[in-house]
Amino acid sequence: MSLKNILVHLDSGPLCADRLSLAIALAEQHGARLIGLFGQLAQAQMIGMVASWPSPAYVEAAEQSRQKFEAACSGHLRSYSWRDANRGSALEVSRALIEAAHHVDLVLLSQDDEAAAQVVPRDLPEQVVLNAGRPGLIIPYAYKNTSLGQRPLIAWNGSRESVRAVNDALPLMQGCSSARILCFAKPSPELEQSVGDLCAHLADHGVTAEPDYIQAEGIGIMDMLLNQAADLSADLLVMGASGNTGFANFKRHGGTRHILRHMTVPVLMSH
Structure with a gap:
């Protein structure tokens, strides 16, 4: 048995790089397609009394995520794609990940961490695992390895x-x-x-x-x-x-x- 497609959550938090490294290693091991979904908490830009979405800060963060994802995947994977949830509330980010998970073999998420609390919805792994109908692989915030499953x-x-x-x-x-x-x-x-x-x-x-x-x-x-x-x-x-x-x-x-x-x-x- 092998994985054919993997979804990894992307954000601007400090845990994202290690999570992505493990996702790439697993995708490379299994010859799987890797989908990176960028989604994080963000506010709309207020222009007077009018809210404008997406804000310039969100657009910049998303673009940086895309560039880092593609640079990390290039040379390792044959098939990968980056997506933007393009929403900023906790409910919308969670829903975007849950819906994207419906069509993959495995979802990679990180353990809740205070250092990432400003960009990651609280209890995101729990929400995805309990509502997506797909298995979730949750990575501890201190985990640095790119292999698992031997023990x-x-x-x-x-x-x-x-x-x-x-x-x-x-x-x-x-x-x-x-x-x-x-x-x-x-x-x-x-x-x-x-x-x-x-x-x-x-x-x-x-x-x-x-x-x-x-x-x-x-x-x-x-x-x-x-x-x-x-x-x-x-x-x-x-x-x-x-x-x-x-x-x-x-x-x-x-x-x-x-x-x-x-x-x-x-x-x-x-x-």
Whole structure:
């Protein structure tokens, strides 16, 4: 399996260059077409009592984004294109990314960061993942690598969301040295059967995986998941994103948001 097209969010923030570098590396690895969508918070220009859009500042920022994108892609990719959301409100920027994501295999976004808060809508990764119907690869703000998926950690409970996440992540896990499946439940015949079937499914795709069973509740699940990712030196966390993040007794969106706030490795989320 391989990715055929990838969408990367572009803006004027400090995280954009690293996000774009990873997107280019993935597109080059998979021979995929890369679409860069520029979208950021911006105000219209006020001329007296009349609002004029786009403002000169926005036009300049968009043009700089286009030039940087094309310069970065040139020499690495055969197929790439730059687009402008041409809107400045948080709702409009989020909607532009969600709509563009409908027609790609993967969307790259960055973790929320205070340094980029003036140009990036708050909770943008969460909004895109929960509403686009496509997998999102969210990059931690301190992540500098241009490779991932060699040591994936899979959060599994057999839910629709976790099933989608695993299958959406298969192109990123190809050729990995080993994968770890983490189940936050006491082993039972039903769960062990589910995990066994998952291991066989992954093996059919060339991915060797081993399961671990850990008992935890509430927010402890999310913290333990992050701790396990760190302890195992995982370079990719694969998990479902849903109303309760696939885990019982957890408030709506709380688990997804907690991971997005505290993640230290790239996270592949599907809803």
